[in-house]
Amino acid sequence: MFGIVRPCTHRLTDHLKTQWMAHLCGLCLALRADHGQFARVVTNYDGLIVSVLTEAQAGVTDAGRRTAGPCPLRAMRTAPVARGEGARLAGAVSLVLASAKVRDHVADRDGLLARRPVAAAARRVARSWDKAGARAGRAVGFDTAVLVDAVDRQTGIESLAGPGTPLLVVTEPTETATAAAFAHTAILAGRPGNAEPLAEAGRLFGRLAHLLDAVEDQAADAESGAWNPLTATGTSREEARRLADDALHGIRLALRDAEFTDGKLVHRLLAHELRVSVDRAFGTTTCAHGAPGAGQGPVPGNPYAGGGQGPYGPYGQNPYGGGAPGGPGGPGGLPPQFGGGAPQAPKPRGFLAGCAMFTWLFCTCQICCAKEYEGPWSRKKREGCCRDCDGCDGCDCCCPCDGC
Numbered sequence: 007m008f009g010i011v012r013p014c015t016h017r018l019t020d021h022l023k024t025q026w027m028a029h030l031c032g033l034c035l036a037l038r039a040d041h042g043q044f045a046r047v048v049t050n051y052d053g054l055i056v057s058v059l060t061e062a063q064a065g066v067t068d069a070g071r072r073t074a075g076p077c078p079l080r081a082m083r084t085a086p087v088a089r090g091e092g093a094r095l096a097g098a099v100s101l102v103l104a105s106a107k108v109r110d111h112v113a114d115r116d117g118l119l120a121r122r123p124v125a126a127a128a129r130r131v132a133r134s135w136d137k138a139g140a141r142a143g144r145a146v147g148f149d150t151a152v153l154v155d156a157v158d159r160q161t162g163i164e165s166l167a168g169p170g171t172p173l174l175v176v177t178e179p180t181e182t183a184t185a186a187a188f189a190h191t192a193i194l195a196g197r198p199g200n201a202e203p204l205a206e207a208g209r210l211f212g213r214l215a216h217l218l219d220a221v222e223d224q225a226a227d228a229e230s231g232a233w234n235p236l237t238a239t240g241t242s243r244e245e246a247r248r249l250a251d252d253a254l255h256g257i258r259l260a261l262r263d264a265e266f267t268d269g270k271l272v273h274r275l276l277a278h279e280l281r282v283s284v285d286r287a288f289g290t291t292t293c294a295h296g297a298p299g300a301g302q303g304p305v306p307g308n309p310y311a312g313g314g315q316g317p318y319g320p321y322g323q324n325p326y327g328g329g330a331p332g333g334p335g336g337p338g339g340l341p342p343q344f345g346g347g348a349p350q351a352p353k354p355r356g357f358l359a360g361c362a363m364f365t366w367l368f369c370t371c372q373i374c375c376a377k378e379y380e381g382p383w384s385r386k387k388r389e390g391c392c393r394d395c396d397g398c399d400g401c402d403c404c405c406p407c408d409g410c
């Protein structure tokens with residue numbers, strides 16, 4: 007499962023958890039119903055936000071829910087799931103963006119996709135997802151051509167970008183695509199007045215998605231020689247954090263200008279959980295509303311007063327440059343010739359192999375409950391999202407809004 011908004015269900019109230027799971031399962035089942043079993047592999051956390059936005063504006067109706075049968079991913083329990091145009095739009099967007107991801111992996115010759123027969127099969131899958139996404143989009147009045155155009159322009163922009171190129175030039179295609187998808191939820195919900203503020207929220211959400219992906223992958227991209235927007239444009243992590251904080255603030259302002267029948271889940275995901283995603287990517291744990299924590303100084307223009315300056319330097323950098331004292335590469339550790347030095351990161355899996363590994367991790371609950379597991383695509387070490395969760399994200403006690 008990919009996406010930048012990955013809420014721990016322990017931080018959600020029972021009502022919001024039920025709603026969130028309804029949209030997640032609704033997206034998965036909409037993909038199966040419209041495009042077949044295999045299409046369910048493109049289910050992602052960010053795609054379901056489109057479904058959440060549609061329902062938050064239109065309100066929950068009896069026609070917008072149905073009871074789904076037992077599923078292994080729900081411990082063989084039945085559950086209410088979302089259905090309707092919002093879920094179908096989310097499915098169309100997920101298919102087109104997943105198709106773009108497959109083509110990107112093929113171009114980079116990742117894993118098994120370096121082999122011509124496998125790459126040819128992956129291209130056929132990508133083409134079928136493009137067509138299926140276009141059909142699903144037309145069924146709900148959304149032209150997916152704006153998404154395809156954004157993906158095509160991205161490649162050209164990246165090829166021309168270099169030191170000194172503004173980072174926002176590189177993120178623009180992603181911003182345009184997400185803005186179109188967010189704005190169309192207002193049309194589906196019968197609230198055309200929300201189209202403009204939601205387009206702004208979508209534009210900034212797309213910017214954040216691109217930024218956080220670049221931040222999380224920068225080290226691995228440097229090692230493998232892959233293109234990374236931060237490295238290519240010479241943008242510092244401090245500047246990337248400033249842009250991320252500005253985007254967070256802008257999303258909150260845009261949501262205030264939109265009218266919702268019930269906006270609690272939208273607020274939870276796009277205000278609170280998005281802040282958690284930013285902190286996770288940059289290695290900080292600041293409260294979105296509190297004062298700077300220990301070792302964290304304020305950043306001019308940051309509405310959340312979190313500076314991202316940890317006790318070991320910017321964003322948790324190790325002052326010893328290699329490892330912890332006594333560890334490999336750190337003071338007192340073994341020299342490189344005796345096994346010291348920084349460990350080599352494992353080679354990322356290809357798209358299809360990653361999908362298979364994700365299915366295994368999700369079905370065995372390791373993504374949620376494991377102390378540590380290997381990311382299905384990146385193969386980076388990750389912690390289960392609920393292993394240390396105590397049910398509070400540190401913001402609910404000081405947030406004056408009613409959306410928590």
